Amino acid sequence: MFGINTWKALRQRGVMGINQRNGDYVLMYNDRHLYPLVDDKIRTKNLALSAGIRVPEMYGIIDTEQGISTLDHIVETHGDFVIKPAQGAGGDGIMVISDRFEGFYRSSSGRMISPEELEFHISGIISGIYSLGGHRDRALIEYRVRSTDLFDRISIGGVPDVRIIVLKGYPVAAMLRLPTRQSDGKANLHQGAIGVGVDIATGVTLSGTWHNLKIDRHPDTAHPVAGVQIPDWQECLDLAARCYDLTGLGYLGVDLVMDKHKGPMMLELNARPGLNIQIAIDDGLVRRCQIVEKHLEKLGDDAEAEPVARRVALSKQHFAVARLPDQVITTAQ
Template identity: 75%
Template structure:
């Protein structure tokens, strides 16, 4: 009886379940033949560059054990960089180097790292221990995104990212993912990062969830997470909407990062985006997707320009959220 009432309540809120996501959206809108476009970060990056979409600069890629010896040449002109698996998932296998210390490297958490440790980590990536399905992989060495001052106040060590769900080119829902001490600086909800809902119309943060519980402040910085406006929000929405035209995937998650110098960048794409965004948004994906699908049916499934798609989503999914914080020092510090 309890579970029956719970399911009815969730359906009434338009909440999407995992089976419904898999059957009615991923299988329906995403052709399996297109998955390699987003499962391989190197292929995704090149495709984005060809389309004029901003991504973190690639310094080099190492695909063989013999190639590990070239690492010093790849990074010799860079004091900081990121090493990541091309086919990784969930943030696993990512190593962030923030600086150099004589003949050593310093990680984002301040740990001193030797060249041998970097090479050992790359060897593990190549062997496939972080890749989808355990297949052999390659290590990407790329530009380290430097977060904005706004995000630094509501994040611990790592760089926050923005997840936007897109259906047939229409932004559906968005959240900000904030690293914590528990998540070890990674913007991964399953590892302890915070999910913060975003108003699609304005880019204003609505409130946070941590381990599926509502929170008002970041547990490490004590700064409020609601009422802040994401900079360059229009550009974020445009980047997300364009990723549908880029890949042909009808239902996908677009992950963006905000760099203090270059602005919004597309980090990666996900053909199987998770459902936790519904908790962060306090709203159901199914309800929003149904609105878009009804709209597409009325158009005869004619693809509309990016600007029209964004305008539709902003109109129908605007949220009356917290008043934006106007003063840069209004957040409470520990």
């Protein structure tokens, strides 16, 4: 339990706690009637497509037990694919198929999966065991993202993603989430992935966090996690800022993936983004959010008319780190 001195120190650093996040940001800026736009991945995907935002291609949807038999038809022209619950959270229920062998499916971790096991997994998704609130759900079958070679040195068994926190359309913090063996190839911090802070101004990675501990190297590859230039960073920031206009949610976590062939794509949105990002960026979210809020006060009634380019420019100006790593890696080595 934190002592009073620790609590005061965290407050001075502008560190956001869960109660403050819920009361001052989630409840303040996110109307509950908008939550379904981001809690259902299929609805989010269709919303993004209508706005011209790149997302992983959807191959099909299975929403009944009888529909499970259509899986072969859905994936017959796709050697690899991803199955995920439409209303899942935290990476639970996601199954990544990398190829097939002698009638079996091979997962991204190399495990062989029988057709019966795959059908049983889909049945579990439909029954709601992975969904928010345990409600009946739908299984989404979609394109498997191929990670850029740049991340091979600092990622194991899966595809890294980028989480950007956006306040009223202004990116305020970003981190790269790196899969590990412990996370079974998933970019989920609670399952053992690494969170690496990203400089908003440049897209260069900083230090990392693993199980809430500060780290400098990936535990599996031993390579430094700092100093990697995330490709297409300006496009990533623009895309994240546009997600506010897309949903109307004022406090939002935007998850992006860097596909080897297709570039940045929006993976999903979160109306209640976690707080571990503060450890990764070594800075408090409250401090950064208050900078945006003061800017919005100055704009007054003109705030909603502020274009994406100007929002992103302000974020890059205010949230640049003082010192970047000495060496910046821009290509696979």
